[in-house]
Amino acid sequence: MDRQAPIGIFDSGLGGLTVTRAIHDLLPHEQLVYLGDTARVPYGTRSPQTIIRYARSCARHLQRRGIKLLVVACNTVSAVALDMLRVELDIPVLGVIEPGARAAVSASQRGRIGVIATAGTVLSGAYPRAVAGCDSRSEVFAVPAPLLVPLAEEGWVDGQVPELVIDRYLTALAEQHVDAIVLGCTHYPLFRPLIDGRARVLCGGATKVVDSAEASAHELRDLLQDRGLAASESPGMRGELAMFVTDMPGRFGEVASRFLGRPVEGLRVEQIDL
């Protein structure tokens, strides 16, 4: 495999751009190809059969673009379709749940780990499974936090409404005396300052907030090095990001820029059919 080939990043929509941002910040010389299935977003409310079918078509599309590795930058797909993708693809596949779970086990002192995620991710039981896989003594308390997705997409990320919504979700975790909280949905990093602050107030000053996106970027770096797939660095060379989406809704640029943390204007953005 060509180590200069791009890394494929796949999400059901635009939320995976927070993962893309974390990857680009850590590995600025890697070429990135992002596919957001914006015509069929959100996956979180769909059945596992449907999610697997959609994930397969997206992964195959990225593979035809010659990617060296696939990052599934979507908790729902990571929870439901990762095993299938690992079996069917002949390149390494990295999800966001295992890195998030491992980072939470490291961060937690008492082994009481809270997770906020979409209803689909919570129902899948993927975080408890992933935590049990690296530390059998840790306990996981997962709470669905669905309202944070539309609030993030609307850019309503501070003030009384998101704070009340976050408080409702974190209160359920505080009752379980968690000391680490995983942001188990790609949209949630937008609320990082608010969640950090409210978690300290509600769950105690020592509570650690773990971002699955950042944890995944770090595991990606290790994986590329282990497999000899890291792009060679040359001074002044910066990796580029190409974006493919299955639909281009109104306010696309505004919402995408919010998740990516910089303007998408100037990037290659193309609408494709799947």
Add this chain to the structure above:
Amino acid sequence: MDRQAPIGIFDSGLGGLTVTRAIHDLLPHEQLVYLGDTARVPYGTRSPQTIIRYARSCARHLQRRGIKLLVVACNTVSAVALDMLRVELDIPVLGVIEPGARAAVSASQRGRIGVIATAGTVLSGAYPRAVAGCDSRSEVFAVPAPLLVPLAEEGWVDGQVPELVIDRYLTALAEQHVDAIVLGCTHYPLFRPLIDGRARVLCGGATKVVDSAEASAHELRDLLQDRGLAASESPGMRGELAMFVTDMPGRFGEVASRFLGRPVEGLRVEQIDL
């Protein structure tokens, strides 16, 4: 056309069940066939081309089930695809926007009409067009109220969070001195008590709230009578509701029951591929 044939009702998801409820309450002897495109919901964030493609496949499916009339119980589809459906189908097609607009013109004293709807419906300009079509002197002020959709789906329909969210949207309408407010999204009737109360406080005690779902049911009754399509009533005969969905996500029964206003358990519910 057989007047005993069912009425088809189509929505991108489950929100159209509020329209179904209004129709069943007014016309309890009509047979109803509901199609919710739950595999591809929401349409509101999709491009017009995609919405037209999806609407066409849904309408054709219902037509193959022998419906005598199609109700497009979705503001987004009514805004974008109604003309296409009326051209392509050989049965009457009723949207929800025109009835809502006509009811608002009747309800408003000063001709200052507020609309809350999804971003897609607001951007389409469908309500101003529909109002202008029946009263050229009325002015329309449309405000996107996207957060109410997930709040309705979560059942978070009273308390401080929905009140703060509603206040933000209604304040924008109060500044325009509206005296009628159209609920321009099928999800919003779940907030009817809260919106009624807050509209009186923020926009004045004489403000009328107009529900597009109810207005559409009344126009449907008139249309069936005008076209000789009303089912004959026989004592003790009640119309049945059959539901078809393109995906059956978790919590389907709970969410569907919330919109329909009664349990969906016991109804015929079937998952289909489109």
